[in-house]
Structures are given as structure tokens and as C-alpha cells.
Amino acid sequence: AQxxxxxxxxxxxxxxxxxxxxxxxxxxxxxxxxxxxxxxNQGLQLLLKYTTGATLVKGINxxxxxxxxxxxxxxxxxxxxxxxxxxEYFCAVMDSSYKLIxxxxxxxxxxx
Amino acid sequence: xxxxxQSPKYLFxxxxxxxxxxxxxxxxxxxxxxxxxxxxxxxxxxxxxxxxNDFQKGDIAEGYSVSREKKESFPLTVTSAQKNPTAFYLCAxxxxxxxxxxxxxxxxxxxxxx
Numbered sequence: 680a681q682x683x684x685x686x687x688x689x690x691x692x693x694x695x696x697x698x699x700x701x702x703x704x705x706x707x708x709x710x711x712x713x714x715x716x717x718x719x720n721q722g723l724q725l726l727l728k729y730t731t732g733a734t735l736v737k738g739i740n741x742x743x744x745x746x747x748x749x750x751x752x753x754x755x756x757x758x759x760x761x762x763x764x765x766x767e768y769f770c771a772v773m774d775s776s777y778k779l780i781x782x783x784x785x786x787x788x789x790x791x
Numbered sequence: 792x793x794x795x796x797q798s799p800k801y802l803f804x805x806x807x808x809x810x811x812x813x814x815x816x817x818x819x820x821x822x823x824x825x826x827x828x829x830x831x832x833x834x835x836x837x838x839x840x841x842x843x844n845d846f847q848k849g850d851i852a853e854g855y856s857v858s859r860e861k862k863e864s865f866p867l868t869v870t871s872a873q874k875n876p877t878a879f880y881l882c883a884x885x886x887x888x889x890x891x892x893x894x895x896x897x898x899x900x901x902x903x904x905x
Contacts, residue, residue: 685833688831711890711891713893715896720879720899720901721898721899722795722797722881722896722897722898722899723834723881723883723896724896725893725895728891728893730890730891731891769833769834773890773891777822777841777885777887777888777889777890778824778836778839778849779824779883779885779894780836781826781833781834781835782833783831783832783833784831784833
């Protein structure tokens with residue numbers, strides 16, 4: 680069965696600092712991985728996705744994620760945090776039945 | 792514009808009542824999903840459907856029911872058997888049979904029991 684684990688329910692950074700949100704996956708088949716962002720009282724918006732090929736995936740709003748098979752990780756990063764990045768972020772894996780399995784989410788707080 | 796529309800945005804239910812949440816999509820997607828979101832628990836799958844007139848239970852289907860009579864529509868009924876229905880409900884859709892494609896989400900319905 681596929682699953683994802685997000686380490687840290689809350690992450691706080693200063694504006695301009697590096698953002699690092701952690702995601703580890705478990706999958707018996709080659710994983711298809713996704714990062715979504717959710718602003719308060721809204722739906723989820725896709726940030727980026729990993730399918731196959733290049734291990735460094737670039738997404739919207741300056742975010743990127745690196746797929747590391749040896750570490751079963753797909754951490755999300757952004758070099759410089761902006762106040763508008765404050766939101767909840769979800770890592771997800773597509774299972775063999777084409778359903779998305781989500782992690783528990785990480786709330787990113789950006790301090791001025 | 793293509794997308795997913797959920798209605799209403801806010802819904803209040805009295806104890807013992809059934810309520811129905813609407814989800815409509817014009818993306819021509821075969822698959823549709825209902826998730827429940829509670830603080831600190833991420834998104835949990837309630838029901839999903841990959842073809843008209845067919846649907847499967849997800850991880851937390853008890854107290855919920857769905858129908859899929861049209862490709863575009865996947866309404867969710869929260870029945871009186873659901874003991875703790877207060878939550879944020881999200882509907883999503885996607886292409887079937889392609890694992891590298893993302894799901895698209897509606898804006899959600901916040902259900903509160905009063």
C-alpha cells in the first residue's frame with residue numbers, strides 16, 4: 680500500500696528564509712508524488728508533481744521538490760519565503776487504484 | 792472556464808437531519824472523489840467513483856452516501872448516522888487510468904452541526 684508521511688505539522692520561517700517541508704513516501708510501485716497548497720477555507724491547488732525522469736521538479740510560485748529514491752523522500756523547498764506563502768501544504772501519492780493518498784499536512788507560518 | 796463547483800460553501804445541519812452537498816465538474820473527468828478534512832488529519836477519502844453508476848467506499852464511508860447518475864455530478868449525502876459530521880468537505884476529479892495526472896479540487900463546503 681502507498682502512503683506518505685509529513686514531518687512537522689507546523690513550520691515557521693522568517694520572510695526571506697529558506698522553506699523546507701518534509702515528505703517521505705512508502706510505495707511498492709514506482710511512486711507518483713504531488714504537492715498541493717491550501718489557503719484558508721479554499722480547495723487544494725497543485726504546486727508540482729513527480730512522475731518519472733528528472734528528479735528535481737519545479738512548480739509554481741518558486742517552489743521545487745527533489746525526488747530521492749534512496750531516501751524515499753520528496754521534500755518541498757523554496758529559497759526565499761514570502762508572506763503570501765503562508766498556507767497549509769499537503770504531500771500526496773497516487774496509489775495503484777488511481778486514488779490520491781494524502782499526508783496530514785504542514786502549516787507554514789511566515790514571520791515578518 | 793473548466794473547473795469543479797461545490798455548493799453551498801457553508802451548510803448548517805441540525806442533529807438527525809440528512810444533508811446533501813453538491814459537486815459538479817465540467818472537466819470531462821471520469822473520476823470523482825469526496826474527501827473530509829479535519830484539523831491535523833489531512834484529507835481522508837469518503838467515496839470515489841471512476842465511472843457513471845459505479846462508486847466505491849473510501850476509508851471513512853460510514854454515515855455517508857453518494858450517487859453518480861451523470862458524469863458531471865457526484866453529490867454527497869451526510870446522513871444522520873454520521874455522528875460527527877462537522878468538517879470541511881472537498882470534492883475532486885481526475886482522469887482515470889493515468890497515474891501521473893493530478894486531481895483538481897473544488898473550493899469546499901464547510902458543514903457545521905447546530
